[in-house]
Amino acid sequence: MQSFNYTLKQNTWMQGLLVTLVVVSGLLLLSVFCFLIWFSLPVFLTETSAVFKLKWQPEQGHFGILAMVFGTLSLALISTSFAFVIAIGLNSFCLLSRRRWLVAILQSLLKFMAGIPTVVYGLAALFLLLPLLRNILQLGSGYSLFAAVCMLILLILPVICVMLDNITTPLWQQHALGAQALGFSPEQTYLQIILPHCKVNICGAALLGFNRAIGDTMLPLMLAGNATQLPSGVFDAIRSLTAHIALVIATDQGGEAYNSLFAAGMLLLMCSAFICLLSRYLVGRNRLVQPA
Template sequence: MHHLVTPERVLLSLVMVVLVLMSLLFGFLIWFALPVVTDPSVAVFSLQWQPDQGHYGILPMVFGSGVLAITASLVAFPFALGVASFCQYSRYQPIAIWIRRLVRLMAGIPTVVYGLAAVFLLVPLLRETFRSGSGFSLLAVMLMIVLLILPVMVMMLDSRFQSLTQQLRLTSCSLGMTDSQMIAHVIVPNSMHAIASAALLGFSRAIGDTLLPLMLAGNAPQITGSILDSVRTLTAHIGLVLATENSSAMYNSLFAAGLLLLTISVCITLLIRKLTHSTDGGING
């Protein structure tokens, strides 16, 4: 008797293929990263990136990625929450329709378009405004990363808020609640998992982007306390070294950077999935 090919079997097969590929990817990175990490002469987890002197520390790039992702997420999140909340007001629905269309359009814009616009418009503006540095800085890339992650955060929040608004608008109105009260006391408190998921998704998108940091951050491997200074992120660092090196200690240090990035990405994805499943459990999610 032949086994029938069902959608469940196909999906299970695809899931198994993805798990195998992810396991192979982790194994590949670990295999090549371990000799570098355990070699005391390389010192990958140090603060110095000076390849000509034998220093291959990636911590300045870890700092750059972390600061960029955190600052961009902190700036974008209040705007995303405000836009998603505004779109729930009944009297502003004609405007909300166009806001949602604009957000979807922004989500589809290629990253390179943001980068080119920033190089010719934002960077000269920052250079002339602050009179400090070349304009290629943490501030420049952070502002563009905010534009990059804002649409996905808004769409995730708006999807949850819309669902709750449709369920609870009549009940809220019958209790005499205004739209503002409904959003503040009903919608937002019952969307905490979705709010956390949106914040994590924005952070993951920010820390994983390559092109904008490569074009706008200045790519200086340093730890700085000023947003007007240049920084280098892990993603941009991998792109720069891959373009110039092969089979060297500098090249081998990239496997540690790649393993770190992949681990962060997988952990955030799993956490988002857990929060999303909690949200799907009902209004109290």
């Protein structure tokens, strides 16, 4: 009886601690939203015409961030699209390959890549990728949307691959034998049973990779060229919103250029929040649709 009371008190204490942590985390997140809204509202209300323009020339009084918005979206969309396709290919290889030793090496490599700091990818690109683009392929200075996309693919690929593996491996173990008994080949099982069964979760993995690409600062800052322009091709330089925040906050304190940071931060936070809510909605809807 005493042991039961002790366990009950311990569980109550743990539940209270978890509730406290959840409330504190929610309040901190709400405070971040309130902080950005408080400082960005004057920018949106009084300087809308200045902020929502394509031209960024602070010395001439132009503080538009739309070019950075387009650069961020193009960078995230291109890198996520390629990373997602590669991740699907790697996932199918891991499930279908009979060389389990090679699959184990590949999975270990992906998990190792997930722990590599972003700056390491940037330094590797500075000494390997950029000289290739600049000296061998003769593509300008090498600092471009293409260079940033290449390294962002490596950055978000392990995240998408690990999520896909966690989703598809249990399904493969559950359905592979029955599909084989019905005459399905392994490829047909993967394409016609596994992927359709977890398409919502796969969309969630892609959204997570997209969110990771939008929020990265170091790779666009080091590799994209930081040119405030609309790119006409993948080999043109761009500036992302995260790189814009890092550059301006390091060189300016106060003024209209500094105020543009709050608008950029608000847009990034709203985009991340929307992606997270959409992922939650898709997962919740998938649970409701699936039979008990």
